[in-house]
Amino acid sequence: VIIPTKNEPYIQTLVDQINRLLTVDHEILVIDKSDSLPEVRNAIVVPQSSTGLGNAVVEGISRAKGDVIAVMDGDGSHDPQDLAAMVPWIDRCEIVIGSRFVPGGKTEDVQSRRWVSDLFALLTRIILSTDLKDPMTGFIVARRSVFDRITLRPRGYKFVIETIYKSRAKVREHPITFHARKVGTSNVGFNMKGFIEACRIAVLLVELRLGIR
Ligand SMILES: Nc1nc2c(ncn2[C@@H]2O[C@H](COP(=O)(O)OP(=O)(O)OP(=O)(O)O)[C@@H](O)[C@H]2O)c(=O)[nH]1
Ligand SMILES: [Mg+2]
Numbered sequence: 335v336i337i338p339t340k341n342e343p344y345i346q347t348l349v350d351q352i353n354r355l356l357t358v359d360h361e362i363l364v365i366d367k368s369d370s371l372p373e374v375r376n377a378i379v380v381p382q383s384s385t386g387l388g389n390a391v392v393e394g395i396s397r398a399k400g401d402v403i404a405v406m407d408g409d410g411s412h413d414p415q416d417l418a419a420m421v422p423w424i425d426r427c428e429i430v431i432g433s434r435f436v437p438g439g440k441t442e443d444v445q446s447r448r449w450v451s452d453l454f455a456l457l458t459r460i461i462l463s464t465d466l467k468d469p470m471t472g473f474i475v476a477r478r479s480v481f482d483r484i485t486l487r488p489r490g491y492k493f494v495i496e497t498i499y500k501s502r503a504k505v506r507e508h509p510i511t512f513h514a515r516k517v518g519t520s521n522v523g524f525n526m527k528g529f530i531e532a533c534r535i536a537v538l539l540v541e542l543r544l545g546i547r
Pocket of ligand 2 (some may be wrong): 407409411515
């Protein structure tokens with residue numbers, strides 16, 4: 335289980351919950367880009383040497399030892415109960431993503447962020463011709479073989495859609511409850527940083543379509 339973190343005070347609580355709820359054999363890798371490296375019990379904390387969330391995931395994948403790799407946020411948005419429910423599906427498909435927008439899925443996101451999600455889901459549908467309901471999710475469980483057959487070159491946050499599009503893997507969209515971040519401050523928002531990230535995503539989608547990324 336790979337958890338990218340950048341100043342996430344919730345990480346220990348999350349790790350404890352995962353260890354309690356995930357009954358299959360697992361290791362937890364915290365790939366951290368905080369101002370100072372956190373101490374986390376019952377997890378391996380790795381200082382990120384690259385920059386950006388997507389590259390943290392790439393570092394995590396190269397260190398992970400399991401046949402199945404999960405990635406989830408470290409702020410409590412992604413629920414360990416959902417993780418435990420998603421993992422068994424990996425017997426029947428290659429990728430399981432946590433989806434807010436399939437029947438049974440829920441989100442505590444504010445309305446403005448839902449509109450942004452809707453907009454990018456529509457853009458993804460048009461540009462990449464996928465019928466995913468939640469292509470911007472960052473919650474994934476995938477077979478290691480999926481990552482072995484592609485080269486991820488992440489731009490910003492959105493490594494999941496890159497993984498799905500490049501691998502052409504069979505995907506299950508599993509309904510999750512997306513919680514509002516538990517503690518800590520938002521890394522994105524309706525500001526310059528958020529705008530730049532939105533532009534990055536749009537460019538990423540076009541590059542993927544053109545096969546130049
Ligand atoms: N290692 C690493 N982790 C990051 C980086 N940027 C964000 N993260 C982590 O990636 C996860 C998802 O980022 P979030 O900041 O929750 O993104 P978000 O949910 O879109 O926005 P907020 O929750 O409002 O901040 C969190 O666990 C972050 O701490 C980064 O550059 N490096
Ligand atoms: Mg978050």
